[in-house]
Structures are given as structure tokens and as C-alpha cells.
Amino acid sequence: MSTQTVPAEPRWQRRKQARPGELLEAALAIFTERGYIGTRLEDVAARAGVSKGTLYLYFANKEELFKAVVRQGLVTPLEEMRDKVETFDGSAADMLRLVVRGWWLRIGATAHAGSPKLMIAEAANFPEIARFYIEEVLLPVHQTLARLVERGVARGEFRPVDAGQVAHLIAAPFLVISAWRHGFGHAIPDRLPALTDAPALLETHLDLLLRGLAPVPAGPAGH
Amino acid sequence: MSTQTVPAEPRWQRRKQARPGELLEAALAIFTERGYIGTRLEDVAARAGVSKGTLYLYFANKEELFKAVVRQGLVTPLEEMRDKVETFDGSAADMLRLVVRGWWLRIGATAHAGSPKLMIAEAANFPEIARFYIEEVLLPVHQTLARLVERGVARGEFRPVDAGQVAHLIAAPFLVISAWRHGFGHAIPDRLPALTDAPALLETHLDLLLRGLAPVPAGPAGH
């Protein structure tokens, strides 16, 4: 009666092993799809296979969960890409191709692609998170791209251009693709086919970036 | 007291003058800032200087208000631009410049620029509205741009390219600028200066579109 040695029925086998990682994954998916206010914690919990109350064991409240999603879900994959770019030693044009195609493989085709859409939607509501996102995500990416352009100019591969501006223009289609895949595409998947085939669109993007529309003979930056 | 000729001052000046236009303007601003769900109709009403109930005299419910915002705020200015493009008879390159600069003047610099951000945020939650937006806004714009590209190719001004894809690439920076101005820019206005100076960014965009990054002598599409 006193020393309750062995529990007759091991209840814990039913436990869900709800580690924060799974919760964040579920949260990212739903935050991305519905936005911050549109996300119901009950749905996040259900998707993670736990109960509502369990979320509160790991995150103080909805806002903290949101911040954790942005922090954990975005920074890591980008850091990997940056490292690759910095250590690359081919031509600037090849580096550009590497970046654009790499973005698709590492981010664009994954769940992470939803985050730009999410941040665009919520930045105004969560200035603190927006600041964090700018510092930790946007600026590093922008710097990497700008340095890439500067290197191309320095090597004579590229015309002299404003690297900061060009960096934005390189990244712009990422946003478009992200928005389509996680926003409109949901509504009508096949209405703008050119957008659905993201890899082809990115190839055209590379082609235009390097050669432009004008029909002059390609320079040394050619394919 | 007898001959009551003409009332010197019209009383109706005291009225609230709550015309739909003002309501839409207020709604656009708040929808853009906070998203669909985050927008409280009471705030919209307050911003327009009327009471909650007044909104319902003009719009059946929140969703109808939202649709009206999208319709009135976007379709009209876009139609004007389209007309201009269709009747333009200069070179394709000049037409491209007209479009890009026109977008900035007509939309990008105005409150309308918030709508892409708004739609990106809400498309997944409101497929019906997203469909409407795609049909009424995105497709027409895309078609106009694609036709412009086709015309350039036909005239020999442009290399043979996939017009549908290029149309998306022409428009991509619009999205970036819109997202910045109405999302992140709110949080840190001066952290990515190249984005803040949208007109300059768009000039670089035009330059890249026409000539690319490669340092070849400019072709006939030159400035």
C-alpha cells in the first residue's frame, strides 16, 4: 500500500512525445497558410497531434510561439546557403546561377518558402518580429547578393551597376514565387502557368539578368 | 416673419457626408495594415469618421466591404493603365518604360500599392476573393505585359523569349516594393535604402531588363 513500486498500467505509452520541433513545424505550416490572427492554436495542436494545453507547456502564448516559428524556421537554412556562396570561387555568373537555383532547391520548393509571405502579412502587426526578420534574414541575403554583384563588377563580368539595387532585383522573383505557391496558387493552381513552373521561370530570370531582352550578341557572360 | 424668402445657409453641411468612397479609403488603409481578420470594422468606421452601423448601410458585411476595396481600389486604376498601353504606338522598349514608371506613379506611390500585400496575406483564407483578384487584376496585368513582350519580339526589338515568364519577371519588383512599403518598411524605414528609393530601383530594373548585366555594347533598345 505504501511503496507504490510498479505502476500497474503504464499510461505514459500513450504520450505523444510532443517536442517543440514538431510543434514549430505544425505552427509554421498553419501560420503561413492563415496568418497570425487567422491561426487557431487548436488547429496547430491538432496538426502536431497534441492537445491545446500542451502548447502552453512549451510556449508562453501565441505570440511567443509565432516568434519561435520565425526564429527557428528561417534562419538556419539561409545560413547554410550563405556559407556556400561565400566559399564559391567560380565566375560571378556561375555564382548567380548557383544562388538562384539553390534558393529553389533549399527554400523555394520547401515549406520555408511560406515565410516571406507570412512576414509580409504580419510585419506591420509585429514590428519587433519584422525587425528581427529584417536583421536576421533579409539583410544577410541582401548582403550576400550585393557582394556577389560587386564581385562580378570587379571582375569585369558585369557592367558597373548599383549592387544594392540589383540585389533586390535578383531576389524579387523569389517573393513572387513564394507568394504564388503559398497564397494565390492555393486558390487557382493553374491559372498563370508560367508561375507554376518555378524552375523554368528562374532560368528565364537568370537569362534576363545576364543578357537582358535586347537581341545583341551575348557577351563573355554567356551561358 | 412673413416673407420667408431663402434660407441663407444650407444646413446639410453638418451632415457626416459618409460616402462609400471615404469608407473604402479608410478600409483599404486598415485592411492593408492589419489584414482581413485583423481589421475591426469599428476601426474602419472610426477612421472614416462614422459609426459602426453606418458601414452596414453601404456594405452588406465585412467580406463585401473587402471585395469592394479590392474592386474599386485596384481594378479601375489598372484599367486606365491597360488602356494606355494598348493604344501606345512607340517602341516596345518605350512601352516598357511607360508601364514600369506608370505603375509607380499610378499605384506604387499611392495607397493602392498596399493591395498586393493584402492579397498575398489573405489569398489562402479567401479563395473566392483570391480568384476574383487573379481574374480581375493579376491576369489582365499579366496579359498586358505578355503582349508587350510579344510585340517587342515581333518587332525584332527583343530576343525571342517566353513572354509569359518575362511578364512575371517584369512585375516582380512591383511586389517587392509593395511589400516593403506596406510591410517591413513600417518596422525599419531605412535599413535597406535601395528599396526605399523605389523610382531609382525601377530605373535599374528597366536597365537590367533591356540590357542585362553583361557589359556588351547596348543594342538598339538603348536608352
Next chain:
Amino acid sequence: MSTQTVPAEPRWQRRKQARPGELLEAALAIFTERGYIGTRLEDVAARAGVSKGTLYLYFANKEELFKAVVRQGLVTPLEEMRDKVETFDGSAADMLRLVVRGWWLRIGATAHAGSPKLMIAEAANFPEIARFYIEEVLLPVHQTLARLVERGVARGEFRPVDAGQVAHLIAAPFLVISAWRHGFGHAIPDRLPALTDAPALLETHLDLLLRGLAPVPAGPAGH
């Protein structure tokens, strides 16, 4: 200039001649159909062909309108019937037939039949009106019927019975018919056909009242 003889534009021709009677009629119809709370003054106004504001020229508020409806709409037709009964000098059985058939012609088949349903629904919410209705409508009707029964008993036409109770039993089908015509019948008109043919039902009612179900040879009260 002083004596403004003839008004250049006779605005008053557009006026609606909204006398209280028309308003009450419209109100009775809608109160009956939807109950007190369910009735929107806008609908009453629309049905009467006037504007919302006009109602307030004749009735202080919704409750006063309701009271006026009950007062004016019900008392008068009942008083007429009572007079007829009191001056009738045939047999009690014939008087009973007169009353039952008269109820149908004067009330059951008209808009007035809605009022019992209305009062049943609202009595608990408006005790004051209920009291008024009991005093002015129910009691007089009950008294008239009870007196009729007493007369039949006194004349040897009817068995000795509790006149007060029988009076209620005579009137009971009125309530059923009223409820059906103004309540359920709306939902499914043909699901209980015996109720739809109110005159036939009332004839059977008379037959049962006078002879009962038992198959004995009809006595002197026979048709």
C-alpha cells in the same frame, strides 16, 4: 411676393396618407407572423408603404405600436359576434352552430385569426398586454359561450355540464386552427390535411360536441 397663393410645385401629392389604421393593419400582419421581437419596424413601415420614421409620428415606440395593434385589431370584431349571439333566440344547438360557423367566417378565415397565436407567444413577455387581452377578449368570449351552454342546459337541450369547462372545449379548436393557419401551416401546408379544411373540421367539432362518439341514436339535438 407676400401672399404666396399657389405653390408652384405641389410636393404633397407624393404623400402617402399614412393613417394609423393602415399602419396597424400592417403591424398586425407582421407581429402575427414573426412575434414581437422578431418584427422589425422597417418591415412594418415597408408593408404600410411609409418610411421608418413615419411610424414614430403615430406611435411612441415599438411597444406602444404593439399594444395598439392588440387593442384595435381584436376587440371590435369580437364585440360584433357577441351582440349577435346575445340577441339570437333559436335553440342552443343552433346557437352553437351559429357561433362556431360565425367564428370561422368573421375571424378564423381573416387576419384576425392570427391574434391568438400572437398573444400566446407574447403573453409571458407582456403581462400587461396579456391582462388586457384576457379581460377584453378571452373573458367575454368565454362568458358568451358559457352562457350559451347554460341556456342549453336550462332548456333541457344539453345534459347538465360544467358550463365554464365546456366553454373552453368549444373554443379549443379555434386555437388549433389559428395556430395551424398562422404557424405550422406556413411550413408544410399539406401535411395534416384534416387541419387545412377548417370548415369541415368545425362541422365535425359541432357533431361531436352535440352527439359524442358513442353510436347511440341521435337525440332531439340532432341536425
Next chain:
Amino acid sequence: MSTQTVPAEPRWQRRKQARPGELLEAALAIFTERGYIGTRLEDVAARAGVSKGTLYLYFANKEELFKAVVRQGLVTPLEEMRDKVETFDGSAADMLRLVVRGWWLRIGATAHAGSPKLMIAEAANFPEIARFYIEEVLLPVHQTLARLVERGVARGEFRPVDAGQVAHLIAAPFLVISAWRHGFGHAIPDRLPALTDAPALLETHLDLLLRGLAPVPAGPAGH
């Protein structure tokens, strides 16, 4: 502090025990008193001793709660009565007495008696509910009564009559009693005493049904 053996008193007794049954009971009372629209869910919750939100754990919305009230409150007791009648094997007259007295015991004297009043009030506003009520309550009751009458006719106990019509006439006083107890009676409990003593009224009803008002010697259906 160390050996925290067994909590002497189970904490769960403090729980609110908000089972649907209690909610339905509270809802029936208030719906009956104020009608559908007049009922505020907050009041229902308060009467059941729970909060507003709790109602929504058990019923999707007000209409579903209303339907559940009708269902649980009426269908079950009626089904019990029907079973009794169908398996009864005495005379039709005795069966009739069983039904009329049973109605009083099982329904008329209970809170369930409020539902006819409730449905009369709301049928026009909620055709769907009215349809449900007709199908689930009125028709079964009517059929049972009609079959009872047909049986009496077949056995030679009753004169040949229209069973459908007589069924309505048998049930009519139920409605009157229900309306009085839950409507007017509230306002003036003692103004129409014959109605207040429902059991006596029903006995007179039975007497009239079987023998009529005419003073002929009772037939074989006698007491």
C-alpha cells in the same frame, strides 16, 4: 512534505458538472418563456450555472440548441406514450381515457407542456424547425390518435367518423391548456378558473367526446 500519500478529498467535486441535460432544461424554460429570438444564450447559460462559451461546447449554435430542446424534450416522452397506446388492448374508450389522462401526467403537468406554445410562436420564423416538429411530434401524435379512433369505429364502439378530424379535436384542449399554463396563466393565474384545473377540464373533455352534450342515455361506451 515528503510522503504525499493520498488526497483525502477529491477535488473534482468543485467542477461545474455542466452536462447537456442541465443545459437543455435551462434552455427549455427560457425558450418557452421568451420565445426563440427573445432568448439570450447568456441567460440560458446563467440559468444552467455555466458560462456563455460552455454552451458552444455542446451545441453548435442557438438553432441547434433549440432543436435539441425540442427533440429531447418532446420526442422521447411522446414515444413512450405511443408505445403504451399501441400495446394497449382494452376498449377504445378506455384507450382514449388513457391517452388524455396520460398526456396530462407525462406532458401537460411538466415543463414539456411549454413546447407547443413555443412552437406555435416560432413556427413561422423557423420553417425548418417547424417541419421537424410536425414530422417528429405532431404527425406521430395525430397518427396515434387517428388509429385509436379507427379502432373504436372498427369495434363498433364509435360512430363512423373522420378519424383524422377527430384526432385533431381530441388534441385541441392540450393546446389550450399548454397555452394557458405557459402564456396567459403567467399574467393572471386565476381569471379563468376552469382552465386552471386542467385535470377536471380533461375529464369533461373525455365525457363530451364520448357522449356529447345531448341528454340521451349513454351507449355501450359508457363510463
Next chain:
DNA sequence: TATGAATGAGGATTCATTCAT
């Protein structure tokens, strides 16, 4: 008189958060 735009209190419903188990 008559109008109907404007108001805002009131009620249905949702969902983040708590807490007893």
C-alpha cells in the same frame, strides 16, 4: 408631416488562455 441616413446598445459567436484532473 414625412423621410431615411446615422447611431450605438445589445446579442451570437469565436478562441486564447486557464486549471483541475
Next chain:
DNA sequence: GATGAATGAATCCTCATTCAT
């Protein structure tokens, strides 16, 4: 740790009432 029933603040929407014209 994990659960999910219970809570109640917050928000959409309705409609009786007012009032400038």
C-alpha cells in the same frame, strides 16, 4: 507532462430610435 472542459473578452452584425432636412 498532458489533457480538454470551462471561461469571458472581443468582434461581427442587427435594429430600435433619433434628427436634420
